[in-house]
Structures are given as C-alpha cells and as structure tokens.
Amino acid sequence: MIEILRQTVEFQNWGANFATFSFLAVVFFTILQGWSLFIQNNTIRKSRSGESLSTAFFIYCGCYFFMFMVYGITKNSIAMTFNGFLGIPYIPILFALYRFKGFTRKDWSFLVLSSLMIPTVYFLSGKARDVFTLAGLFGILVPLAGQVREMYRAKVPGSVEPKFIIAFMFSNMFWFVYGLTTGNWIFVVFNPISLTILTTALVLYLKYKKRAALS
Numbered sequence: 138m139i140e141i142l143r144q145t146v147e148f149q150n151w152g153a154n155f156a157t158f159s160f161l162a163v164v165f166f167t168i169l170q171g172w173s174l175f176i177q178n179n180t181i182r183k184s185r186s187g188e189s190l191s192t193a194f195f196i197y198c199g200c201y202f203f204m205f206m207v208y209g210i211t212k213n214s215i216a217m218t219f220n221g222f223l224g225i226p227y228i229p230i231l232f233a234l235y236r237f238k239g240f241t242r243k244d245w246s247f248l249v250l251s252s253l254m255i256p257t258v259y260f261l262s263g264k265a266r267d268v269f270t271l272a273g274l275f276g277i278l279v280p281l282a283g284q285v286r287e288m289y290r291a292k293v294p295g296s297v298e299p300k301f302i303i304a305f306m307f308s309n310m311f312w313f314v315y316g317l318t319t320g321n322w323i324f325v326v327f328n329p330i331s332l333t334i335l336t337t338a339l340v341l342y343l344k345y346k347k348r349a350a351l352s
Contacts, residue, residue, distance in 0.1 A: 159315060163216040166308045167223060173304035174226035178233055180298040187238030189295025189345075191287040193247050194280040195234060199227030200251035201273050204258045208270045211259070274327060281334050288338060294346040302339045306332060 151157055181187055206221020234240075240248075254273055261269055288297060309332040316324025 155318070160216045162311060162315075163220055166311055167220045169304050170223055170308055171226055173298070173301040174223070174230065177298040177301040178226065178230045181230065181233040181237060181296045184296045185237050186296050187234040189288045189291040189293055189297050190234065190238070191280060191284040192231075192234050192238065192240065192244045194284040194287075195227055195230050196244065196248050197251050197280040198277060199224050199231060200248075200254050201277060202227065204254040204273060205270065207255060207259050208266065211266065271323060274323070278327075278330055278334065281331065285334055285338050285341065288341045288345070292345060292348075294342050294349060297338070297342050299339060299342055302335055302342065306335045306339070309335065 181190070202221050202224035204221075206218055206224060209215075209217025209219070209221050254269075258266055258269055258273075288295070309328040312324045313328035313332070316322070316328065
C-alpha cells in the first residue's frame with residue numbers, strides 16, 4: 138500500500154508548491170460537489186418527483202466519473218481517482234429518478250452505452266486513453282444542454298436543486314483558473330462553455346421558481 142502511494146503523482150510532488158495546492162483544491166471541490174449531489178437526491182425523494190430533471194444528464198455524468206476514476210488509477214493520480222468517486226452519489230439519484238420518473242427505453246439504452254466508457258478507458262492505453270477521456274469530458278456538454286432543455290420544456294422548477302447547480306459552477310470556475318495557470322487549453326475551453334450552460338440552468342430555475350411563487 139505504501140509502495141503504491143509512493144508511485145502517485147501527488148506523493149512525488151508533495152510540498153509547498155502549486156501541484157500540492159491543486160491537489161487539495163480538487164479534494165475540496167470534489168467534496169463540495171458530492172455534498173450537492175446528496176442534496177439533489179434528497180430533493181427528488183422529498184418531492185417524490187423527477188420533474189424538470191434530465192435522466193440522460195445524470196446517467197452520463199455518473200458513468201463519466203466512474204470512467205475518470207479508472208483513468209486516475211492508470212495515471213497514478215490520487216486527485217483524479219478521488220474526483221472519480223463522484224460517480225457514487227449519482228447511483229442513488231438514478232434510483233430515485235427511476236422510482237419517481239421512470240426510465241424510457243431510450244434512457245436504458247443510453248445507460249448501457251454510457252456504462253461502456255468505464256471498461257473502454259481501462260483497455261485503452263497511452264494516447265488513445267487520453268483522447269478518449271478528453272472526448273468523454275466534452276461529451277458532458279450534450280446532456281448538460283439537455284438538462285437546460287428539460288427545464289425549458291417543463292417551465293417549472295420541479296425537483297431541480299439550485300445548490301447542485303451552484304456547486305458545479307464553482308467547480309467550473311476553479312478548473313478554468315487552473316487551466317489558465319497551467320496553460321491547459323482543454324480546461325480553458327471546456328469550463329466557460331459548461332459554466333454558461335449551468336448559468337442558463339440557474340437563471341431558468343430562478344425564473345420558474347419566482348413564477349411558481351406568484352401563482
């Protein structure tokens with residue numbers, strides 16, 4: 138166990154430096170996002186409804202984070218592996234959505250296809266594994282936009298939890314700054330797009346929440 142720890146990126150770069158600060162920041166934002174997912178799950182169960190929530194979004198994100206966990210293990214990165222544990226709180230959310238909203242045939246098919254990302258990233262190697270993980274990251278934007286579309290079609294706040302949206306917005310801000318600091322164009326490009334979609338979702342939530350309060 139100690140030998141495995143010594144091989145990790147974080148152990149080899151530990152100290153008063155940017156790498157260690159980034160690792161601690163990733164841990165903090167992972168915990169923050171995990172907490173927001175717990176709140177989202179409670180909101181669904183208390184309202185006994187999955188209204189205004191996109192099942193496809195939660196399916197894809199859950200599978201992606203599990204894939205990212207595997208990717209982190211192959212990269213000997215504690216930060217990536219720990220961040221991948223965010224896939225776990227998506228499981229009870231999906232169970233709640235299945236119970237109170239139901240899964241369509243399309244949802245089941247999407248779940249099967251998204252789940253294939255997890256073993257695929259393990260069997261790939263080298264550059265192919267990196268490209269596949271990168272493609273999976275940008276793939277999040279499609280179901281995320283679908284979440285906004287779901288809210289716009291329902292025109293009610295439904296079971297959307299604003300704390301969940303806000304927590305992910307703060308995480309996007311961190312990764313954007315991280316990208317600027319490290320010169321990583323992937324984070325510089327991805328996070329502003331994701332943040333824009335999340336901001337739209339929050340604006341729609343506040344709009345429909347206000348409308349519901351006045352009616």
